[in-house]
Amino acid sequence: MKTLLMNKSIFHEWQNKSLDDAIYECRELFEDTTFPTVERWRERGGKVVGHFQVAFPEEIVHAAGLLPFKVRGAPIEAVQADSRFGSYLCSILKTSLELALSNTVPLEMFVTHPICDAARNLGAVWGRNVSYPCQILYLPQNPNSPHSLIYLRGEYNRLKRSIEEISGQTITDDALRNSIAVFNENRLLIRELYEIKKNTPWLVSADEAYVLVALAGLIPREEHNELLRTLLPQIRARGNRTQDKVRVVFEGGFCEQPPLDLIRAIARLCYVVDDDLLIGLRWLLADVALDGDPLTDLAEAYLEKSSYSPVQHDLRKPKEKMLLARMRNARADAAIVTAAKMCEPGLEEQVAYTRALDEAGIPYFVGEFEESMTSFDSMEIQLETFVENILFS
Amino acid sequence: MPQTPTIVGRGNRDGAALFQRWFTELNHTAASGGQAAYVFVMGSLAELLRVFDLPIVMPEINSLQTAVRRVAHEYLDQAEDYGYSPDICGYVKADVGVQLRHGEHPMGRIPLPSLAVLTNACNTYIKWAEIWERMYHIPIFTLDVPGTRACGKQTWPGEPDFENDRAYVLAQVKELITVCERLTGKKFDIDRLRETLQHANVMSRGWRRVLELNESRPSVFNALTDGTIYLGVSNGFRGTYEGAKYFNDLVEEMEFKAAQGIGTMTDEKYRLVFVGVPCYPIFRRFNELFSEWGGTFVSSTYLWFAAGGVAQGYEYDLRRPLESFAEGVLIYVRNAMDSMFYQEQALAQVIDRFYVDGVVYHPIKSCRTVSTGLADSRRALMASRDIASLFIESDMMDRRVVSEAQLKNRADAFFEGLASRRVAAAR
Numbered sequence: 142m143k144t145l146l147m148n149k150s151i152f153h154e155w156q157n158k159s160l161d162d163a164i165y166e167c168r169e170l171f172e173d174t175t176f177p178t179v180e181r182w183r184e185r186g187g188k189v190v191g192h193f194q195v196a197f198p199e200e201i202v203h204a205a206g207l208l209p210f211k212v213r214g215a216p217i218e219a220v221q222a223d224s225r226f227g228s229y230l231c232s233i234l235k236t237s238l239e240l241a242l243s244n245t246v247p248l249e250m251f252v253t254h255p256i257c258d259a260a261r262n263l264g265a266v267w268g269r270n271v272s273y274p275c276q277i278l279y280l281p282q283n284p285n286s287p288h289s290l291i292y293l294r295g296e297y298n299r300l301k302r303s304i305e306e307i308s309g310q311t312i313t314d315d316a317l318r319n320s321i322a323v324f325n326e327n328r329l330l331i332r333e334l335y336e337i338k339k340n341t342p343w344l345v346s347a348d349e350a351y352v353l354v355a356l357a358g359l360i361p362r363e364e365h366n367e368l369l370r371t372l373l374p375q376i377r378a379r380g381n382r383t384q385d386k387v388r389v390v391f392e393g394g395f396c397e398q399p400p401l402d403l404i405r406a407i408a409r410l411c412y413v414v415d416d417d418l419l420i421g422l423r424w425l426l427a428d429v430a431l432d433g434d435p436l437t438d439l440a441e442a443y444l445e446k447s448s449y450s451p452v453q454h455d456l457r458k459p460k461e462k463m464l465l466a467r468m469r470n471a472r473a474d475a476a477i478v479t480a481a482k483m484c485e486p487g488l489e490e491q492v493a494y495t496r497a498l499d500e501a502g503i504p505y506f507v508g509e510f511e512e513s514m515t516s517f518d519s520m521e522i523q524l525e526t527f528v529e530n531i532l533f534s
Numbered sequence: 535m536p537q538t539p540t541i542v543g544r545g546n547r548d549g550a551a552l553f554q555r556w557f558t559e560l561n562h563t564a565a566s567g568g569q570a571a572y573v574f575v576m577g578s579l580a581e582l583l584r585v586f587d588l589p590i591v592m593p594e595i596n597s598l599q600t601a602v603r604r605v606a607h608e609y610l611d612q613a614e615d616y617g618y619s620p621d622i623c624g625y626v627k628a629d630v631g632v633q634l635r636h637g638e639h640p641m642g643r644i645p646l647p648s649l650a651v652l653t654n655a656c657n658t659y660i661k662w663a664e665i666w667e668r669m670y671h672i673p674i675f676t677l678d679v680p681g682t683r684a685c686g687k688q689t690w691p692g693e694p695d696f697e698n699d700r701a702y703v704l705a706q707v708k709e710l711i712t713v714c715e716r717l718t719g720k721k722f723d724i725d726r727l728r729e730t731l732q733h734a735n736v737m738s739r740g741w742r743r744v745l746e747l748n749e750s751r752p753s754v755f756n757a758l759t760d761g762t763i764y765l766g767v768s769n770g771f772r773g774t775y776e777g778a779k780y781f782n783d784l785v786e787e788m789e790f791k792a793a794q795g796i797g798t799m800t801d802e803k804y805r806l807v808f809v810g811v812p813c814y815p816i817f818r819r820f821n822e823l824f825s826e827w828g829g830t831f832v833s834s835t836y837l838w839f840a841a842g843g844v845a846q847g848y849e850y851d852l853r854r855p856l857e858s859f860a861e862g863v864l865i866y867v868r869n870a871m872d873s874m875f876y877q878e879q880a881l882a883q884v885i886d887r888f889y890v891d892g893v894v895y896h897p898i899k900s901c902r903t904v905s906t907g908l909a910d911s912r913r914a915l916m917a918s919r920d921i922a923s924l925f926i927e928s929d930m931m932d933r934r935v936v937s938e939a940q941l942k943n944r945a946d947a948f949f950e951g952l953a954s955r956r957v958a959a960a961r
Contacts, residue, residue, distance in 0.1 A: 225910040227897040228927055234906070255681070258657045262906035265875040267687050269914050276684040282654040282701075283678035288705030295698035297682070414651075454660045454676055460669075469597065485902060488619040489626070489661045493668060497615060 151181040160375040193253040195421040204320040205308035211358025233397035256452035293440035317435035330369035348405040349414035391481030394418035395450040415471035451486040461497035478507040538665030549763040569648035579771040581730040595874035597628035601814035624900040624931025650674040677776040730773035731850040740781025742847035747788040757834035773814025803828025809897035816934040839959035843869030892922040924948040
């Protein structure tokens with residue numbers, strides 16, 4: 142059953158098409174708020190585990206033959222979910238729950254994380270409104286403790302047992318290693334895509350790259366690997382010409398996602414040479430080891446080979462210093478420092494980011510967004526002015 | 535009855551005096567440039583920090599004091615000018631204001647931090663401590679306490695998942711001891727820990743008993759107003775002789791009042807439960823919106839979670855102090871978190887045991903930890919109990935979000951509904 146599911150494509154529209162047409166199909170899938178690939182997976186008898194932003198050990202779900210679905214909200218109206226929450230809240234929580242309440246994305250299990258004060262409520266709220274199991278995965282907030290590795294290994298093992306109950310089968314170490322290998326390849330391919338963004342940003346726009354990465358949360362990783370393996374060489378072979386654009390880093394997309402049109406608007410004005418959009422899909426920065434205890438290897442990678450975000454506390458990774466390092470690595474001229482509306486960690490981090498950028502003398506643009514916003518005229522004009530100031534100064 | 539004049543009201547009088555003493559001592563520490571530990575109410579670890587003679591500063595309490603004293607807006611404005619958004623926690627911003635003023639506060643001068651110790655009971659604690667780290671380059675220690683994974687799925691000693699959590703907490707406690715030794719130059723003394731744990735045990739036992747005693751009719755204290763005084767002592771004096779004695783005395787007072795039928799109100803008409811965080815900018819007036827109708831708060835989730843979950847009554851085993859301390863921290867901080875995220879079952883029990891007429895939900899803009907799930911929790915409670923409820927939003931700090939007239943309209947309508955229910959029930 143597991144092999145059968147993995148071998149049958151649930152997203153085939155892009156195949157045998159030109160690069161532009163293939164990317165168009167990817168965008169169509171990304172923007173489809175009915176999440177058709179989940180439906181196709183289920184029609185074939187597959188089960189789905191939804192996991193909320195940011196980082197999640199998808200390999201454990203994959204090893205059980207289930208589809209890990211990244212719950213990241215959607216630009217939809219929270220018709221039912223709105224009444225489950227208070228007024229002063231980010232949008233992603235409401236629209237994510239709406240996907241469940243409206244049965245747009247049926248799940249067998251939902252996992253959230255205590256990434257912020259709002260999201261840690263999501264497990265309880267979700268659990269009161271659906272019949273399938275909902276739980277919180279307690280990723281360590283003290284990764285500086287030497288004991289955090291043992292703890293996280295135990296927490297992953299607890300999650301593994303829960304997933305085994307859902308799938309009805311034992312997850313073997315070999316199955317986990319196989320899944321880790323699949324995800325290692327995926328991470329490598331995404332890193333390659335980001336290298337293209339960084340070194341030759343005229344070959345792939347920010348919105349194109351974003352869509353290509355985002356599909357990882359919607360389809361089996363084997364399919365995503367095939368997609369990237371096919372398209373990356375075509376992107377590299379594009380004949381696009383370089384333009385006179387400012388190189389920027391976009392920061393603030395670690396949880397709630399800005400509308401695709403906003404990313405497109407930014408891409409019209411700037412080369413986005415690095416970002417933290419959907420950082421959970423790129424959380425692990427290097428291959429996970431394949432030769433040890435797989436849960437320990439996954440835990441070790443989370444703690445020792447990972448990126449940064451405002452919702453993970455690690456004394457070794459002061460966020461403002463990490464942002465400056467990201468900018469240096471990407472040879473960025475400026476930063477776009479955003480936060481989702483009502484996103485407390487994002488808004489708090491903005492202060493540290495902007496102060497560090499001030500000290501470093503790096504120009505930056507500050508903004509807020511919401512996943513459902515449709516008008517960017519004002520922001521576009523401000524950003525255009527910002528960019529022109531840099532270009533002509 | 536010569537006892538009555540002295541014992542009744544003693545908890546409030548002594549509580550206010552102790553609170554003043556705490557801040558006076560902090561003023562002395564600030565003046566002398568002594569070391570101080572910044573901690574939070576949910577998982578203060580005061581029992582351990584007192585072993586190293588570190589004065590305890592609770593920035594949440596400092597912040598709410600600015601609101602009670604009606605100067606919060608000055609501090610909030612300063613933090614917003616510094617760059618912080620109007621949409622983040624008001625406690626954080628008021629504290630940023632205090633720090634930018636080098637500790638200047640309506641209750642004197644607050645010492646600057648030498649160390650910050652926090653748990654993950656509130657994620658904002660973590661972001662808050664990062665601000666101090668950037669300002670002062672002090673050690674900050676996050677004691678990560680894994681919470682309940684799903685409603686009703688708490689694990690307990692002996693279960694593998696609990697043991698995994700306990701080992702993690704214990705390891706961190708030991709690491710914190712090393713940090714404290716390095717900072718203070720003092721060697722960890724396990725007998726002193728035993729002593730502070732013993733005081734904490736007395737306090738936890740007392741807290742639990744005091745909360746239970748409000749089952750009495752009439753209620754012996756108002757959980758929103760009097761309870762907040764007790765809460766201040768619980769947090770500021772945890773692990774001390776004074777704190778233990780205070781709660782022993784408080785139990786005596788409440789037992790006396792219960793036995794004598796002395797209520798907190800002369801004419802108690804409606805028994806209410808408060809869910810959320812108090813409206814500190816109009817603290818007294820907020821309560822009057824209810825007391826004017828004869829309503830009193832017999833219980834409050836605030837007293838559960840803002841006491842760090844200690845009212846759950848966990849008592850340390852003094853024969854194995856360190857291990858038991860870690861286990862206790864895990865259990866009661868988890869309990870504090872459960873009081874915010876999974877409180878509807880506990881509320882249902884309170885409704886039954888405390889003869890409750892109505893539940894008042896007060897989510898606030900400033901605190902997503904407490905407020906995010908309250909609307910849904912209310913729906914669940916309404917489905918399980920035939921109980922009237924009121925859902926009113928304002929803030930714990932920011933008077934710009936507090937509309938007294940609107941609150942009064944809603945409260946009045948709520949009481950009219952309660953009166954109608956009572957009439958209907960009598961038919």
